[in-house]
Amino acid sequence: MSGIIFFKTKMLEELRTFYIDDIGCTLWLEQADCLIFKHGNMLFGFCTRDSADREGMITFFFDTREQVDRFYDKFREIAFSQPSYNEKYEIYQFFAHDPEGRAIEFQCFENPVDRCLDAGRLLTTRRSIRKFQEAMIPEDILAQLFETCRFAPTSRNTQSYYFKTIRDRAILNQLAATRGSSSAPISNAPMAVAICSDPGLTKRVEQDGCIAAYHFLLAAWYFGLGTCWIAAMDRDDVKEWLNIPNDHYVATITPLGYPEQFPVAVPSRNERDYFIRE
The missing domain is CATH 3.40.109.10 (NADH Oxidase)
Known part of the structure; x- marks a missing residue:
């Protein structure tokens, strides 16, 4: 861990539902009037205040276009536009907003970059x-x-x-x-x-x-x-x-070598208890 980005919010519970249930983040820490979410190795948090920060952008990046498209299908109604290829930055992306109007981006890099896995x-x-x-x-x-x-x-x-x-x-x-x-x-x-x-x-x-x-x-x-x-x-x-x-x-x-494509589907796995013997 190297740091956390915090935003002021007036809609803490709505953001809890959105980022956990809709985006798939995990709740890393709940402390007083603040929530800190984890997505991959990114930590970002919201604290209840009298005003809300809506500047900047929260970007979620993935391995493949298919993963980006999957989120577009889910957030089509709040997306600014369809996913498209950005030649300047060599990324495939689309933009949307969270319940408080904060800009969020979904993208995948199409040029070689460090994968940055947790x-x-x-x-x-x-x-x-x-x-x-x-x-x-x-x-x-x-x-x-x-x-x-x-x-x-x-x-x-x-x-x-x-x-x-x-x-x-x-x-x-x-x-x-x-x-x-x-x-x-x-x-x-x-x-x-x-x-x-x-x-x-x-x-x-x-x-x-x-x-x-x-x-x-x-x-x-x-x-x-x-x-x-x-x-x-x-x-x-x-x-x-x-x-x-x-x-x-x-x-x-x-x-x-570099994979021809990154697998998206998760192979079937038995439930956790199957692997635990008393």
């Missing part, structure tokens, strides 16, 4: 990606990704894992053909990464490798990159192609 959205929105854009990943983004991944935990802090980058198209295609349709996504990406661990450094080679792999998948999603866990790649032929020692463990080989 921990909750990172954990709940990550998806397996099997189709990718052809664009190569900038080296500075890869550097940030691997810098984040070096903090993956290991048994006794042995730091036994490592990441093998794969860019050779012939090898990518070879890996993609290894397990038929299961490994095919590797050939759809501009590169792949093998996440491995060294048994000479740890007695928990599988655990360390798998923890590092999942850390990598989450970190990649944070930087706007798609991955897909390809299982059963701890094979002698794969290790030979990648020059990985035979006794090392390959937790997964994942394709890595």
Whole structure:
């Protein structure tokens, strides 16, 4: 958290209903005559006063046009106009107003930007990606990704894992053909990464490798990159192609790239109590 933007209001309860029920914000804090809402990693609040702030704008941004369109369908009656593409800022947007007449904007960026995910959205929105854009990943983004991944935990802090980058198209295609349709996504990406661990450094080679792999998948999603866990790649032929020692463990080989599109639909999940055993 780095800060909160506050507005004066004369309609606190109406705003509570609008921002929670209609926008989908969560109530982060209720304190005296103030409400603070959370949307993604944005915090904004309203406090009851004798006058209301209506200057400025509250902007909600999303990953896809479909998400913006969904809100337009919901707020069509209070929208200023239909969603449109803004060439100057490379965003898809529409404007509306809240119950107090305060301007609000719904948009998605159509140029590459840092995704700015909070921990909750990172954990709940990550998806397996099997189709990718052809664009190569900038080296500075890869550097940030691997810098984040070096903090993956290991048994006794042995730091036994490592990441093998794969860019050779012939090898990518070879890996993609290894397990038929299961490994095919590797050939759809501009590169792949093998996440491995060294048994000479740890007695928990599988655990360390798998923890590092999942850390990598989450970190990649944070930087706007798609991955897909390809299982059963701890094979002698794969290790030979990648020059990985035979006794090392390959937790997964994942394709890595910018998703062709970000999934919008949430996959079906059992209710929370299903996963809790007494």
